[in-house]
Amino acid sequence: MIKTILRIALVSMSLIVCATAFARPVSYAGGWTLIETSNRASSAGLLHYTMNYNLSVGARYEWQRGSNTRVTAIQPTFLAKRWFGRDYQANLYFSGGIGTAERKIGGIESSETVKFVGVMADWETRSLFVSYEGRRMNLGQLGNQTMHAARLGWAPYEGDTGALHTWLMLEVDHRKHMDERTSVTPLLRFFKGPALLEVGYNLSDPSPLFNFTYRF
Amino acid sequence: MNKTVPLFIAAALATSAFADDDKQEMKHHGDGQMNHADMNHAHGAEHDHGANHEPESHEHHAMAHDHGDMAMIAATITHTNEISAALANGGAPVVVDVLGVVCDFCATAMNKVFSKRDEVAAIYVDLDKKTLNLVINDGSDLSDKQIEKLAKQAGYRIAAIRRDNEAMGG
Numbered sequence: 001m002i003k004t005i006l007r008i009a010l011v012s013m014s015l016i017v018c019a020t021a022f023a024r025p026v027s028y029a030g031g032w033t034l035i036e037t038s039n040r041a042s043s044a045g046l047l048h049y050t051m052n053y054n055l056s057v058g059a060r061y062e063w064q065r066g067s068n069t070r071v072t073a074i075q076p077t078f079l080a081k082r083w084f085g086r087d088y089q090a091n092l093y094f095s096g097g098i099g100t101a102e103r104k105i106g107g108i109e110s111s112e113t114v115k116f117v118g119v120m121a122d123w124e125t126r127s128l129f130v131s132y133e134g135r136r137m138n139l140g141q142l143g144n145q146t147m148h149a150a151r152l153g154w155a156p157y158e159g160d161t162g163a164l165h166t167w168l169m170l171e172v173d174h175r176k177h178m179d180e181r182t183s184v185t186p187l188l189r190f191f192k193g194p195a196l197l198e199v200g201y202n203l204s205d206p207s208p209l210f211n212f213t214y215r216f
Numbered sequence: 217m218n219k220t221v222p223l224f225i226a227a228a229l230a231t232s233a234f235a236d237d238d239k240q241e242m243k244h245h246g247d248g249q250m251n252h253a254d255m256n257h258a259h260g261a262e263h264d265h266g267a268n269h270e271p272e273s274h275e276h277h278a279m280a281h282d283h284g285d286m287a288m289i290a291a292t293i294t295h296t297n298e299i300s301a302a303l304a305n306g307g308a309p310v311v312v313d314v315l316g317v318v319c320d321f322c323a324t325a326m327n328k329v330f331s332k333r334d335e336v337a338a339i340y341v342d343l344d345k346k347t348l349n350l351v352i353n354d355g356s357d358l359s360d361k362q363i364e365k366l367a368k369q370a371g372y373r374i375a376a377i378r379r380d381n382e383a384m385g386g
Contacts (some may be wrong), residue, residue, distance in 0.1 A: 027321075028326075030323065084316035088316070089318050126319070158343070160324075160344055161287050161320065192320065193320055194321070
């Protein structure tokens with residue numbers, strides 16, 4: 001019952017907003033963050049609560065469109081290291097998750113335990129951005145998945161607090177389990193206050209990218 | 217799936233890395249100039265306040281790291297309508313140099329954490345100056361240690377704190 005409610009809530013949010021895996025996955029102590037991603041492989045929603053400056057715990061729902069697999073999981077994320085400078089910030093995160101994966105095979109619903117681990121790293125100034133994200137997911141009898149994605153970003157101007165910030169970004173991803181293993185997605189990132197919106201289009205595996213993050 | 221187990225353990229162990237950094241003390245200095253491409257670097261020796269030093273008892277004001285040609289004037293308080301109104305009501309200005317402030321999420325985090333405090337009459341995070349600007353209610357106090365702790369809760373680190381005249385540029 002709880003799983004059903006959780007799923008309905010996350011799917012509902014997914015329909016309203018979409019977000020990014022590259023938005024910081026740990027917020028301030030006591031803060032909530034909604035991160036939703038929609039790309040060539042999947043649509044996913046993650047709602048997390050930051051318990052401490054280096055730990056968040058969230059509920060994740062992911063729909064992998066190609067295989068029509070639905071993943072529901074609990075996802076903790078650790079900020080392992082943050083490097084501070086006057087003009088830059090860099091972060092190293094580790095995440096994991098455990099839950100269930102469901103897929104209909106031959107008209108029969110199959111359910112498996114899903115486990116995954118991930119690593120994220122980024123370096124950012126007010127006008128330059130570099131990031132990497134990797135994830136290994138085990139779906140039991142439904143297979144394994146490995147994903148790598150890297151980004152480069154440039155802001156044509158430095159917006160001040162509360163102003164609209166605009167970034168031009170290029171994302172390259174590699175997904176071994178997909179027909180088009182490597183793909184390139186140019187995108188625009190818009191950033192204002194607690195909200196972040198990304199819009200792009202995958203050139204190699206034609207499909208839109210639409211991400212959204214909101215902190216509250 | 218066995219491959220994932222060591223990775224997850226490594227992830228859990230890695231959480232201590234940030235805590236190690238937190239043990240580094242804020243660098244406090246007495247002059248009014250500063251500049252650092254990276255204020256996180258060491259200057260050879262930590263300053264020593266002696267055996268009787270009580271970290272929470274004294275106020276640390278402006279800092280000075282003189283790197284010759286790179287020196288610049290420490291940032292003063294940024295005036296917004298809210299800041300100016302709070303100052304006009306007798307509030308005390310505080311300017312905090314914060315490391316790693318590069319985006320609006322940083323500003324949002326500090327706004328959320330500091331605005332919960334009753335002592336804070338007004339707040340503004342200036343991304344251009346990389347400063348957290350506070351006005352403390354007349355009759356209230358927020359110590360350097362408390363500010364440092366709140367910044368840590370927001371996920372950031374303090375480089376220096378200036379108060380009163382130094383915060384106003386006087």
